[in-house]
Amino acid sequence: MTTDLALAAKEKGIRYFLISYTDLFGVQRAKLVPASAIGGMARDGAGFAGFATWLDMSPADSDLFAVPDPASLIQLPWKPEVGWLAADLWMDGKIVEQAPRTVLKKAMAAADAAGFEMKTGVECEYFLITPDGKSISDGADTADKPCYDQLILMRRYEVITEICDAMLSLGWKPYQNDHEDANGQFEMNWEYDNALVTADRQAFFKYMVKSIAEKHGLRATFMPKPFINLTGSGCHMHVSLWRGDENAFADPAGELGMSKTAYAFIAGVMAEAPALCALTNPSVNSYKRINAPVTLSGATWSPNTVTYTGNNRTHMIRIPDAGRFEFRLADGAANPYLMPASVLVAGLDGITRDLDPGKRLDINMYTEGHKAKAAKKLPLNLLDALRLLEKSTVLRAGLGAGFVDSYLKLKHDDWNAYARHLTQWERDTTLDC
Numbered sequence: 159m160t161t162d163l164a165l166a167a168k169e170k171g172i173r174y175f176l177i178s179y180t181d182l183f184g185v186q187r188a189k190l191v192p193a194s195a196i197g198g199m200a201r202d203g204a205g206f207a208g209f210a211t212w213l214d215m216s217p218a219d220s221d222l223f224a225v226p227d228p229a230s231l232i233q234l235p236w237k238p239e240v241g242w243l244a245a246d247l248w249m250d251g252k253i254v255e256q257a258p259r260t261v262l263k264k265a266m267a268a269a270d271a272a273g274f275e276m277k278t279g280v281e282c283e284y285f286l287i288t289p290d291g292k293s294i295s296d297g298a299d300t301a302d303k304p305c306y307d308q309l310i311l312m313r314r315y316e317v318i319t320e321i322c323d324a325m326l327s328l329g330w331k332p333y334q335n336d337h338e339d340a341n342g343q344f345e346m347n348w349e350y351d352n353a354l355v356t357a358d359r360q361a362f363f364k365y366m367v368k369s370i371a372e373k374h375g376l377r378a379t380f381m382p383k384p385f386i387n388l389t390g391s392g393c394h395m396h397v398s399l400w401r402g403d404e405n406a407f408a409d410p411a412g413e414l415g416m417s418k419t420a421y422a423f424i425a426g427v428m429a430e431a432p433a434l435c436a437l438t439n440p441s442v443n444s445y446k447r448i449n450a451p452v453t454l455s456g457a458t459w460s461p462n463t464v465t466y467t468g469n470n471r472t473h474m475i476r477i478p479d480a481g482r483f484e485f486r487l488a489d490g491a492a493n494p495y496l497m498p499a500s501v502l503v504a505g506l507d508g509i510t511r512d513l514d515p516g517k518r519l520d521i522n523m524y525t526e527g528h529k530a531k532a533a534k535k536l537p538l539n540l541l542d543a544l545r546l547l548e549k550s551t552v553l554r555a556g557l558g559a560g561f562v563d564s565y566l567k568l569k570h571d572d573w574n575a576y577a578r579h580l581t582q583w584e585r586d587t588t589l590d591c
């Protein structure tokens with residue numbers, strides 16, 4: 159479907175377009191373009207200096223052009239005179255290989271060549287905090303087990319329903335909202351879809367939640383572990399592969415209703431999981447969620463080991479229902495495009511090589527994890543994850559060498575910037591050495 163954006167502007171009363179892209183660190187960059195100029199921008203793209211964003215470019219590079227994808231158009235529900243557009247990046251007449259949206263499209267093209275379409279649904283947990291970022295916004299939200307707490311949820315009725323109403327108006331089919339396991343933490347769910355559609359929506363969702371929270375005098379954060387004693391924010395992703403209208407992961411005769419293809423995909427994801435962390439858990443802070451000690455609520459709800467299971471939330475991969483699995487590793491810092499791209503590449507490799515994930519584990523990993531002796535451990539920090547990504551031939555081949563090299567370069571710089579910080583913990587424990 160092609161959309162004439164100038165015509166869409168007239169019909170929908172759009173005065174401005176945000177031509178937007180997500181860079182390698184997940185930051186959304188945009189130009190605000192008046193509707194009168196959208197014809198040329200839709201054809202040639204909006205110009206940016208690539209070096210000024212996280213894309214591993216040089217100040218000497220030519221202009222970067224963000225060419226909007228008309229199919230991604232979303233009218234801001236809280237400001238309908240603005241139309242948001244996800245864009246693909248071009249430079250010197252060539253697609254920018256390391257742009258996250260391009261990386262996902264490349265992985266989806268490989269899936270398409272094998273006859274598959276990936277569908278995903280994401281559960282983006284977030285905290286509502288004070289504008290200064292120092293504490294959760296509701297001082298009375300202090301219960302040890304605040305999950306699904308009706309009273310606390312309803313104190314945030316205005317902001318939660320504004321976001322949910324927005325998703326309803328956009329046709330995303332949202333179906334539930336709740337207070338999550340940490341004080342100050344919420345989650346909202348909408349229907350799964352084609353992985354690129356979901357990725358664009360997730361990028362927009364993060365922007366929308368932050369914007370609507372600000373309108374209400376609050377601040378929203380998707381930081382994986384903003385408070386050390388509370389459960390962190392995951393971004394659980396539900397994954398299935400389809401052949402047209404047929405779910406290729408479903409098989410009524412298979413174990414837990416899952417097909418051989420599904421198990422091979424899961425095995426591929428498990429084989430690459432430690433290296434995948436560099437993309438699904440991309441921040442220094444991410445490792446304080448997946449390797450966390452037990453939190454105030456009694457569980458971290460995040461894995462530290464590479465295992466899969468049936469309907470049991472203590473594992474990295476859960477099969478809650480026939481025909482899909484839940485990938486519980488990724489967190490709120492995961493790039494909406496790189497997360498599905500990397501999982502797809504790993505899963506397709508599992509299918510190509512007909513990998514077997516072995517027998518599922520039905521134990522409680524939080525209390526009996528020590529029994530899973532053969533299971534691989536997830537990396538303990540970002541540097542270890544980056545080193546594993548560096549060694550992964552599967553991810554390099556599937557995501558593209560240009561992308562992997564650029565990503566590793568910027569993320570190593572990120573780690574080095576962190577390592578230059580002197581923490582209070584070091585002073586507390588080493589001052590008297």
Ligand SMILES: [Mg+2]
Nearest residue numbers: 281283338345
């Ligand atoms: Mg949740």
